[in-house]
Amino acid sequence: MKKMPSAADKSEIVIYTASDGTVQTEVRLQAETLWLTQSQLEELFATERTSLVKHIQNILDTGELEEAATCAKFAQVRQEGKRQVRRDILHYNLDMILSVGYRVNSKRGTQFRIWANRILKEHLVQGYTINQKRLQEQQKQIQKFKESIRIVERGLLDNIETIDQARSVIKVLSDFSQGLEILDKYDHESLETSGKTRVSAVVIAKQEFLDVVQTMRRDFDSAVFGKHKDNSFDSSVCQMYQSFAGSDLYPTIEHKAAILLYLVVKNHSFVDGNKRIAAALFLYFLEKNNLLTGPDGQKIISNDGLAALTLLIAISKPTEKDTMIQIVITILNRKQL
Numbered sequence: 001m002k003k004m005p006s007a008a009d010k011s012e013i014v015i016y017t018a019s020d021g022t023v024q025t026e027v028r029l030q031a032e033t034l035w036l037t038q039s040q041l042e043e044l045f046a047t048e049r050t051s052l053v054k055h056i057q058n059i060l061d062t063g064e065l066e067e068a069a070t071c072a073k074f075a076q077v078r079q080e081g082k083r084q085v086r087r088d089i090l091h092y093n094l095d096m097i098l099s100v101g102y103r104v105n106s107k108r109g110t111q112f113r114i115w116a117n118r119i120l121k122e123h124l125v126q127g128y129t130i131n132q133k134r135l136q137e138q139q140k141q142i143q144k145f146k147e148s149i150r151i152v153e154r155g156l157l158d159n160i161e162t163i164d165q166a167r168s169v170i171k172v173l174s175d176f177s178q179g180l181e182i183l184d185k186y187d188h189e190s191l192e193t194s195g196k197t198r199v200s201a202v203v204i205a206k207q208e209f210l211d212v213v214q215t216m217r218r219d220f221d222s223a224v225f226g227k228h229k230d231n232s233f234d235s236s237v238c239q240m241y242q243s244f245a246g247s248d249l250y251p252t253i254e255h256k257a258a259i260l261l262y263l264v265v266k267n268h269s270f271v272d273g274n275k276r277i278a279a280a281l282f283l284y285f286l287e288k289n290n291l292l293t294g295p296d297g298q299k300i301i302s303n304d305g306l307a308a309l310t311l312l313i314a315i316s317k318p319t320e321k322d323t324m325i326q327i328v329i330t331i332l333n334r335k336q337l
Contacts, residue, residue: 027119028074028091034116035072035091044097044112045104055103056096070096094120193326195254196333202288206237212284213270213277224271233269236260253289258328260285262321265313279310291332300332 025043028035036044041052060067073088092100094116101109210233213226240259242249250256264278286292286300294300301309309328316324 027116029119030074032120034094034097034120035074036097037089037091041092041097041100045101045108047104051104052100055100056092058103059096059099065095065099069093193255193329195252195329197253197289197291199253201241201248201253201256203241204237204285204288206234209233209237209281209284212280216273216277216280220273220276222272225273226277227271229269229271232267233264236263236267236269239263252329253286253291254329254332255325257282257285257289257291257332258325261310261328262313262324265310266318266321275310275314278313279306282306282310305331 025036025040027040038049038052041047042049045052059065070093072091072093074091075086076089077084077086079085097116098109098113101112217226237260240250240256240263248256250259261278261282264281265275268274270277283292283306292300309331312327313324
């Protein structure tokens with residue numbers, strides 16, 4: 001005989017009702033079998049306890065079934081008077097239930113076997129389906145992580161010129177990569193797709209952004225810095241505040257900030273300075289929305305981190321857009337309480 005975990009740990013309760021309606025009892029479902037107590041067996045087969053105990057002992061003595069495999073004690077909380085008492089209650093599994101049923105009342109035993117087999121099949125199929133779903137979600141998460149690693153690898157091999165740049169790129173991923181419990185069988189944390197803020201973003205007009213670009217020109221000795229190449233910058237700003245059916249397409253400040261950074265980098269709206277402009281407007285947007293610094297008073301993202309993040313976006317492929325947006329949102333979220 002073995003002692004099993006308490007009912008609250010892993011078991012489920014299902015209700016069995018006989019075809020004639022005379023018997024209705026709660027049946028414990030655990031470890032891919034069904035379990036009943038002695039009193040429930042008495043009710044199920046309409047027999048006396050002494051007779052029931054005799055049948056069980058004969059089944060064990062003849063070696064038809066093994067006690068360790070068919071009998072177990074489950075911890076249960078019972079009401080005794082005004083107190084709740086936790087006690088170990090002896091249960092018998094489906095093999096024992098059916099063996100007793102053939103000796104006491106074969107008709108009821110057959111009815112119960114048909115019901116039990118159906119319930120067990122449903123339980124196993126449902127469990128398989130749930131596990132398959134969780135496995136698929138885990139595989140998706142691992143795939144996202146691999147995509148991020150490929151972006152970094154490509155940057156290290158082809159686009160990053162110095163060791164310092166390489167270190168910055170690796171560091172910027174550390175903030176979110178540590179949160180991905182991809183080796184855990186079931187529980188893991190996904191890349192975040194939505195920001196934590198619940199207030200509406202401050203709407204910044206295109207001209208206000210361009211004023212920031214104009215201010216930056218004095219710091220760069222280039223006649224083409226910030227010079228429009230086409231009208232795609234207008235499109236970037238409009239897309240950030242885009243709505244559908246009365247709701248913002250990008251509902252949080254973090255999501256809007258990520259879209260702004262990504263689009264200004266990837267649309268190449270200016271003849272020169274796209275990455276620098278994107279990073280500056282990203283910081284400006286965060287500051288206007290009171291999100292540039294975290295609760296600890298520190299910047300939500302360091303200068304090196306922003307440079308690395310901007311570079312990652314620049315070298316990413318169009319098909320990696322969602323991954324890059326999620327990386328930005330995840331980093332912004334991790335710096336908040």
